Amino acid sequence: MADNKITILGAGLSALSIAYHLDGDDYVIYEKDNVVGGHCRTKEREGFFFDYGGHIFYPKQAYVKQLVTDLLAENCRESAREAWIYSYDTYTRYPFQANLFGLPTDVVKDCLAGLHDAQVKQAECQSDEPPSDFLDFIYKTFGEGIAKHFMIPFNNKHWRVPLDQITLDWMGKFLPRPSFEKTLEGSLSQSEACIGQNSIFMYPKRGGIQIVCDKFAERVNPVHFNSEVTEIDVENKTFTINGKDVVSYDTLISTLPLPVVVDCLKDVPKEVEEAVAKLRWNDLYVVSVTVDKPVLTEKHRLYVSSPDLIFHKLAFFSSYAPEMSPAGKSAVSAEVVHSKEHHVDMATVEERVVADLKKMDIIAEDDKIMFTDVINMPYAYAIYDSNRSECVAIIRDYLASKDVFCEGRYGEWAYQNMEQNIAKGKEVAERLNALIG
Numbered sequence: 001m002a003d004n005k006i007t008i009l010g011a012g013l014s015a016l017s018i019a020y021h022l023d024g025d026d027y028v029i030y031e032k033d034n035v036v037g038g039h040c041r042t043k044e045r046e047g048f049f050f051d052y053g054g055h056i057f058y059p060k061q062a063y064v065k066q067l068v069t070d071l072l073a074e075n076c077r078e079s080a081r082e083a084w085i086y087s088y089d090t091y092t093r094y095p096f097q098a099n100l101f102g103l104p105t106d107v108v109k110d111c112l113a114g115l116h117d118a119q120v121k122q123a124e125c126q127s128d129e130p131p132s133d134f135l136d137f138i139y140k141t142f143g144e145g146i147a148k149h150f151m152i153p154f155n156n157k158h159w160r161v162p163l164d165q166i167t168l169d170w171m172g173k174f175l176p177r178p179s180f181e182k183t184l185e186g187s188l189s190q191s192e193a194c195i196g197q198n199s200i201f202m203y204p205k206r207g208g209i210q211i212v213c214d215k216f217a218e219r220v221n222p223v224h225f226n227s228e229v230t231e232i233d234v235e236n237k238t239f240t241i242n243g244k245d246v247v248s249y250d251t252l253i254s255t256l257p258l259p260v261v262v263d264c265l266k267d268v269p270k271e272v273e274e275a276v277a278k279l280r281w282n283d284l285y286v287v288s289v290t291v292d293k294p295v296l297t298e299k300h301r302l303y304v305s306s307p308d309l310i311f312h313k314l315a316f317f318s319s320y321a322p323e324m325s326p327a328g329k330s331a332v333s334a335e336v337v338h339s340k341e342h343h344v345d346m347a348t349v350e351e352r353v354v355a356d357l358k359k360m361d362i363i364a365e366d367d368k369i370m371f372t373d374v375i376n377m378p379y380a381y382a383i384y385d386s387n388r389s390e391c392v393a394i395i396r397d398y399l400a401s402k403d404v405f406c407e408g409r410y411g412e413w414a415y416q417n418m419e420q421n422i423a424k425g426k427e428v429a430e431r432l433n434a435l436i437g
């Protein structure tokens with residue numbers, strides 16, 4: 001049925017980019033949902049648009065930037081990111097480590113003294129050992145004060161596993177490391193602009209981040225929607241959709257999460273079974289609260305470190321683009337991590353988010369809440385523990401030996417962003433183009 005075709009599983013951004021960059025149209029795409037976008041999606045409800053987790057697009061590669069600029073055309077806006085931290089009842093600019101201005105004096109003193117000590121130790125080569133894990137990295141890079149007052153409580157909420165179990169290979173450019181002078185400067189006055197890799201970002205004027213995926217989808221073969229892959233028979237090169245329709249394949253490119261793919265296999269080698277059992281990840285609830293008032297804040301994002309508040313991040317989509325909410329209304333979306341190891345009850349999460357937004361005075365007692373909404377995002381964040389890289393290699397190598405190639409954020413089981421999905425999708429397609437000729 002599918003001779004010589006490339007079969008792509010999933011219709012998230014990675015799959016769409018692969019399809020877009022393939023030569024010709026001899027490929028098919030199967031997606032379990034009835035819409036493209038996967039984790040990079042937007043939900044519309046009663047005129048409000050909520051991304052699946054606050055997405056901003058900040059490509060550095062000229063090719064990717066140009067491609068998305070062309071795809072979005074007049075529906076594209078560039079904005080200076082307004083990312084802030086909430087701690088000690090104070091709002092400071094992101095990143096915490098460069099913007100201590102406004103925090104209680106004792107906190108600023110602790111942070112500066114700790115950073116100074118850490119940097120002196122590094123300069124004296126007393127800590128020439130590379131950090132052994134993420135917790136050690138935090139202490140060695142930022143010192144005890146920044147560790148205690150922000151980095152540890154925030155990352156505890158974000159990862160929900162002990163930080164000394166997290167390795168360093170996910171971080172790359174994700175954590176800005178300002179000099180001592182920069183931190184000192186940022187503790188004496190409020191800086192006017194954000195620093196860091198994504199200080200200017202692109203975002204659709206209308207329709208949310210979904211539009212990036214929709215625009216790709218307009219340029220690839222029609223996707224087979226509502227087609228959940230439930231079984232893969234790697235020996236006979238077939239897979240089953242929705243438990244009944246059997247389809248043959250030649251080359252299978254999967255962008256599904258690795259545990260989902262392995263679950264679809266029969267007779268998995270013990271080594272692969274054991275590897276997949278060791279993978280850890282966090283799921284995410286995105287809880288949105290809509291309010292009958294025009295503006296909650298001009299901020300785009302808030303990082304929240306206090307252990308007493310259930311969410312670690314807030315996104316204000318009406319500030320990303322006014323068209324994300326009906327005129328005169330606004331919304332806030334809270335990200336709440338949950339997992340097998342850290343259970344959060346979906347039945348009560350909305351109520352808990354509203355209560356905590358009130359504690360922070362983001363929502364006032366007399367504000368009229370129109371409705372609340374919750375999106376569950378399974379497999380949001382792969383956890384980089386000491387097993388991850390070996391287990392991922394075992395699983396991917398086995399599957400590749402059976403002509404199943406796992407790609408994308410959840411096929412590589414990696415902390416990738418949209419730019420990487422697009423760029424890597426192009427690379428995968430180019431390899432396939434060369435192979436098929």
Ligand SMILES: Cc1cc2nc3c(=O)[nH]c(=O)nc-3n(C[C@H](O)[C@H](O)[C@H](O)COP(=O)(O)OP(=O)(O)OC[C@H]3O[C@@H](n4cnc5c(N)ncnc54)[C@H](O)[C@@H]3O)c2cc1C
Nearest residue numbers: 010012013014032038039040053055056229408409417418
């Ligand atoms: C909370 C959050 C915030 C983020 N914020 C940003 C940001 O600000 N900026 C940025 O650049 N990136 C951000 N990212 C990263 C970005 O969302 C991802 O890199 C991207 O969505 C991954 O795309 P993908 O195609 O690799 O995977 P996915 O989007 O997961 O695509 C996989 C597809 O496979 C489908 N599927 C799953 N199982 C089956 C099955 N059995 N059969 C058929 N289909 C199936 C899914 O429905 C999905 O459509 C964020 C990610 C998260 C989770």
